[in-house]
Amino acid sequence: MTGQQSLILAVLAVAMAVFMWGRWRHDLVALAALLACILLGLVPGEGAFAGFGHPAVITVACVLILSRGLSTSGAVDWIARKAMPAHAGPGAVMIGLCVMAGCFSAFMNNVGALALMMPIALDAARRLEIAPGQMLMPLSFASILGGMTTLIGTPPNLIVATFRANEERPAFGMFDFAPVGLAVAAVGITFIIIAARFLVPQRNRASAPDFNIGAYLTEARVTEAASAVGMSLREVEVQLEKVDAQVVGLVRDKTRIPAPHPEHIVQAGDILVIEADSKVLGGALGKLGLKLEEDRSDEMPKVVTAGRTVLLEVAVRPGSPLAGRTAQHLRLRRRLGINLLAISRQGRRSLTRLRSTRLSPGDVLLLQGPSETLNEFVVHYECVPLAERALHFPGKRDGLVAGALMLAAIAATASGLLRVEVAFAMGALAYVALDIVPVRRVYEAIDWSVIVLLGALIPVAGAVQATGAAAAVAGLLFEDLGGGNAVFAVIVMLILTMWLTDFMNNAATAAVMAPVALGAAETLGVSPDPLLMAVAVGASCAFLTPIGHQNNTLILGPGGFRFGDYWRLGLPLQIIIIIVAVPMILTVWPL
Known part of the structure; x- marks a missing residue:
């Protein structure tokens, strides 16, 4: 192994360890890894930040804007509420929630789809007198599974498509992920619906009355x-x-x-x-x-409820400006006229030392203040209201136009008429021009931590491939240990990616594992497609921990969950996914 290969692997190992530690934000870790590569001469300084102009980064940003437009136009909310049976039993409600979450997540941001569905799920849980987690964990898992079915469903798919294009092959198209993704999602969601009542802990969180x-x-x-x-x-x-x-x-x-x-x-x-x-x-x-x-x-x-003053429960989203800050630092009362009355964290309520408590993603906050102010607070601080809220539907025109523009962008990409980043950039611009997403809100719609993560890691991943480190690791794993068996390589690639994404950001996992997949294909002399598809599926299978995917973090407080609750449903789900995904990958994308 050469010196450069050793250096890039050392940088990558440290970055992965810090990702798993979780103490620092993932975007800052990725940026630090990029700067380390520049200082060590592994990434040329003149092209160090070219990743921020990469098509995958542009596409992710545009898809986030389009997702915000679909949400704020009220179209998705309206469909969800109309499609959900009003007086259905637990089984029918579970089926409706999971199927809709999977469908929405295929074409919009997973977290946005979950946020839209959470109030409906919590309302159903109250009506049916069951623990909220019984609805929220299946909903979260289903929305994650739905994202793996299309190119834009989740950032890992876009990253994997990028690495395929770098191999002088056409990038994966809009629905190239569908054959494998739909099979995995269908079987996975069916299992979730059947097994959730037995495997999801029935924990009651501290809700507003409690x-x-x-x-x-x-x-x-x-x-x-x-x-x-x-x-x-x-x-x-x-x-x-x-x-x-x-x-x-x-x-x-x-x-x-x-x-x-x-x-x-x-x-x-x-x-x-x-x-x-x-x-x-x-x-x-x-x-x-x-x-x-x-x-x-x-x-x-x-x-506490006089006049226009109301109580509102909200969940802190991953990436919210509230994360890591205290009510005292935010000066909620002085600046906004809002009182923080209580915090629920992993099912336990805290009513002391509220002003000095650092807020975390997944916390449930009980707020008191004027209803208009609270609504602005929810939008600005990227929280999810947990109570049933009035349907925000500005007009039939907005919903229809938002849906039509999204379908047009998808059609232009699927038909090959436009490159994916161009089609979705045009869609995002149309949303802004038609005021579906106001200009003042357009930059708020973008999760900049994901953009920085991708922009920083793409050059690092390129260095892993360019130095030959990916091929060296692949040779050790699949030629020496696996005896050169390509099927073994696909299985190991899937399992290893699954394990990493339970502790790392899914986009970071895909960026790290895609070069290894390409190195394995080169070492074994096989097509890179099945190995890249294994990375794509594995990076969308974060079901064992609340930190592997933002959706799992978001339901942590509202569901009253603890860190160790996820694997009970998540582990058998991952085993089923391996059983389904491997033969599907090898059938659709032969070696």
């Missing part, structure tokens, strides 16, 4: 002699912080003010609505001269 806010919100009257008179609310909260309490509302002259500004001056006769653990509240109130209101627990719902 947060038991009434026990933690207390009304305290400011007496004439109270030391709090003349203080600003900020000064009052400094005292309350010692017992992890905060003021979440103010009643003055029978007027309720939710999320009052910290500079409000406290007056005698005011009633402060305080969130705190009742066991430690008494001492703090005594120091401030506040007196608990007598027998006012029946009036608490009026405080």
Whole structure:
């Protein structure tokens, strides 16, 4: 093995270890790997960032814009609600949810499809009185499976198509993934529907009624002699912080003010609505001269829901600006007039130290504030509302136009009339021109962490191939250990990719494994197509952990799941996929 091969494999090994560690964002890890390759002379400096202009990167960005348009036009939401039986039993609901999620995910972002379906699934779970996770895990897995059926269904498919094109072959077309993908998705979704009730843990999460806010919100009257008179609310909260309490509302002259500004001056006769653990509240109130209101627990719902003020549960999406930040840093109340009342994390609720709790993807937040403000918060901070929401359907025209433009882009690509990146760029531009996706929202529709990840890893993956490191690894795995058996190589490629994608971002996994697949094909003297298809299928099979795919992370809090809950359904599902995928790959894409 040459020095350059050793260096690129070392960089790749470190990057994969950090990916699995999960401490740093995957896009930053990919960028660090690219910079390391540049400094080591493995990637030429003049073309180091050419990956950001790569067709796969452009296509992913455009597909994300088109997905946002399909969502905001209301077309997908309308179809989902019309197609879902209103009074169906658990079996029919499960079939409807999984089939629709799989179909939507084939042509739009997987996370977007899941986000649209989650409120419907949670509403069905409440109606049928079953644990929400019984609906959410099958829904998540089905949407992941649906993505493997088309070129645009998931980024790994686009990456694999790119590496095929680099071999002086035509890139995989729009529906080249369908024969294998549809077979795997059909069998996988059928298994999910049958087995979910037995293999998905029946955990109940802390939902809005279960947060038991009434026990933690207390009304305290400011007496004439109270030391709090003349203080600003900020000064009052400094005292309350010692017992992890905060003021979440103010009643003055029978007027309720939710999320009052910290500079409000406290007056005698005011009633402060305080969130705190009742066991430690008494001492703090005594120091401030506040007196608990007598027998006012029946009036608490009026405080938190008066006027246009509502309670809303939202789930934090992977990649949300909220991730890693605290309510205190975000200044939710001062800037937006929103109170963070509770956090549910992996089925456990937290009502103390809320302002200093760092939020994580999958957390469920219970927010209080004006309905319009909360709606803006959901959009800006990329959250998913979990309660049944009013159908957003701006007009029949928007939905029809959005659907027609998406179909036109798909048809132009499938027919070979336009290259995939050109067709979807034209579709995205049309969405913006027709205000289906407003100009001010177009860049918000793009998951920039995925764009940076792809732009950085494509040159790194190219270096793995160019240095001969991919061929060296393939020779060790498949010629020395596998005896040169090509079928063995396909099976190992599929299993190894599956295992990696359970701990790494799926796009990163595809970018790392595609050069190895090409090296294996060269070493064994066979067509690269079945090995690349094994990578594509394996990279879309993250079913063992909540970190392997954004969908699994998103359902973590709403489903009340724990880290170890996923493998119970995910492991047998992966075994079934291997049994189905290998013969299908070898039949459709012969060696």
